[in-house]
Amino acid sequence: MSLQMIVNGLVNAALIAPPAMAFSLLFGILRFPNFAIGGYITVGAFAAYTLNVALGLPLPLAAAGAMAFTALVVWGAHVIVFRPMEGQSAITLLVVSIAVTLILENVIRLIYSADVRGFDIPLQRPWKVFGARITPEQVEIIVWSLVIGVMLHLLLAHTRIGRAMRAVADNPTLAAIRGVNAARVTAFTTALCGALFGLTGVFAGLDLVIEPLVGWNLTIPIFAAAILGGIGSPYGAILGAVLVGLAEEATILVLPSTYKIAVGFVIIAVLLLVRPQGLFGTAEIKK
Amino acid sequence: MPETVLSVADLSSGYGKAVICQDVSLALCAGQITCIIGPNGAGKSTLLKTIAGVVRPISGSVRITGREIAGLPASVIARSGMAYVPQEANVFRQLTTHENLTMGAWTDPGRAADACARVYAMFPDLEPLRRVRAGNLSGGQRQMVAFGMAMMLEPRVLLLDEPSAGLSPLMVRQMFDIVRRVNGDGVAILMVEQNAIEGLRIAHRGVVMAAGRVALEGSAESLLTSSDVSELYLGTRA
Numbered sequence: 001m002s003l004q005m006i007v008n009g010l011v012n013a014a015l016i017a018p019p020a021m022a023f024s025l026l027f028g029i030l031r032f033p034n035f036a037i038g039g040y041i042t043v044g045a046f047a048a049y050t051l052n053v054a055l056g057l058p059l060p061l062a063a064a065g066a067m068a069f070t071a072l073v074v075w076g077a078h079v080i081v082f083r084p085m086e087g088q089s090a091i092t093l094l095v096v097s098i099a100v101t102l103i104l105e106n107v108i109r110l111i112y113s114a115d116v117r118g119f120d121i122p123l124q125r126p127w128k129v130f131g132a133r134i135t136p137e138q139v140e141i142i143v144w145s146l147v148i149g150v151m152l153h154l155l156l157a158h159t160r161i162g163r164a165m166r167a168v169a170d171n172p173t174l175a176a177i178r179g180v181n182a183a184r185v186t187a188f189t190t191a192l193c194g195a196l197f198g199l200t201g202v203f204a205g206l207d208l209v210i211e212p213l214v215g216w217n218l219t220i221p222i223f224a225a226a227i228l229g230g231i232g233s234p235y236g237a238i239l240g241a242v243l244v245g246l247a248e249e250a251t252i253l254v255l256p257s258t259y260k261i262a263v264g265f266v267i268i269a270v271l272l273l274v275r276p277q278g279l280f281g282t283a284e285i286k287k
Numbered sequence: 288m289p290e291t292v293l294s295v296a297d298l299s300s301g302y303g304k305a306v307i308c309q310d311v312s313l314a315l316c317a318g319q320i321t322c323i324i325g326p327n328g329a330g331k332s333t334l335l336k337t338i339a340g341v342v343r344p345i346s347g348s349v350r351i352t353g354r355e356i357a358g359l360p361a362s363v364i365a366r367s368g369m370a371y372v373p374q375e376a377n378v379f380r381q382l383t384t385h386e387n388l389t390m391g392a393w394t395d396p397g398r399a400a401d402a403c404a405r406v407y408a409m410f411p412d413l414e415p416l417r418r419v420r421a422g423n424l425s426g427g428q429r430q431m432v433a434f435g436m437a438m439m440l441e442p443r444v445l446l447l448d449e450p451s452a453g454l455s456p457l458m459v460r461q462m463f464d465i466v467r468r469v470n471g472d473g474v475a476i477l478m479v480e481q482n483a484i485e486g487l488r489i490a491h492r493g494v495v496m497a498a499g500r501v502a503l504e505g506s507a508e509s510l511l512t513s514s515d516v517s518e519l520y521l522g523t524r525a
Contacts (some may be wrong), residue, residue: 041312163382163389163390164393166382166386167382168380169381170379170380170381170382171376171378171379171380172378173361174373174377174378175340175362175372175379175390176341176360176365177339177361177362177365177373177396178390178391178393178436179362179365179366179393179394180362182362231368276497
């Protein structure tokens, strides 16, 4: 494996780690795999595109706006779609979440057409590090991904709301018995995860292209990273993202790059057969 | 007659269409222990869950120091000065001992630090385990964490669902000692106990439940010596 492939793999990882953590956090609170994340990421990408290209805002500002807008969309989807369906099985909610993605994606296609777009930013030369090429945008993605990982850790481990998120994910009934208002924790979690999906949309627009399918194409690697890390375990999701990112690049050694997308599927299939709790998840010991 | 801190009147509850508790009435006086005994499936645990707001009541009333709480969500009842310790899943397994205790002061975080110190004084065994995840503790240690969490904000009323379940005989004795000590500090306790004889021995009053109803109620002493109760529920012949 060349250095270039490792660099590419780490960029992949940095792109999917934040949404994989968000996916895990959402799963912990809502107890179903939310495949609407594809739609949410696409919303983030197009929101940033609109602010950046149509309104001429600088990209950091557009990114902040996209995070806020996507947070609102994800929270709205929870209130309008998922909350009324509380108590339905995880499979039902999963199917509904795919429908949400299809709706968001097609609304975007209706407004923006299926054309491929990009942000209005100056083209920059890639840097060369020991012969491997990396663009300044890719470095930014990696740095921000690390910053987000640290911030999420601080939030979960050292703040009141973070402790509540872990408590509700761990044992919602006991959390209620101790006075935690689960509705408020859920609202916060959906908005926080929404902001992360929005940011992922911005990153995807920087590293890939902006088109209605941008989020959908990331869904499988994100899901693979989340379950590889043990679903519901946000720290595992980071390691899962690194493994998926590198694995995607490594397949190019043996298969044409068109098969890269299949890596996520293979990882998911093997994992569900061999170790359903994920590499780092703990199997619940029932008494 | 001491003040009534918890009064339950004609309370019915259940899951879906299955009614588990039917027209249950009981009263808990300040500073007293009431022990609920009865065969499996009598609705003892469901009664505690209903009082704590985990199971919604169908009808009836629950009052804490005169204030009606029936039908309120558990997270609101948590602020009423009553603390409930479920029988199972009564700790946050992924959280450390210390974080678990802190969750016990959720409704009044300003008191968390002092309260933790008090609970560690009550359970010195927990202090060295403060950074250990509750899921990795032994059954007895977990029970102490669960109990300590409930004691954080010095409740006036404590609901205990089988505090001795799954514990070794030595731990059972310790647990009952702690229950008695907490009660000695003035906390009124409503306790469900499978270990009926031990439970009634530390209680002031006893309630026998059968098929979702209160079958018998009286002083703990009278229930312990009643031949009916011994034959039916204590498994001994007086």
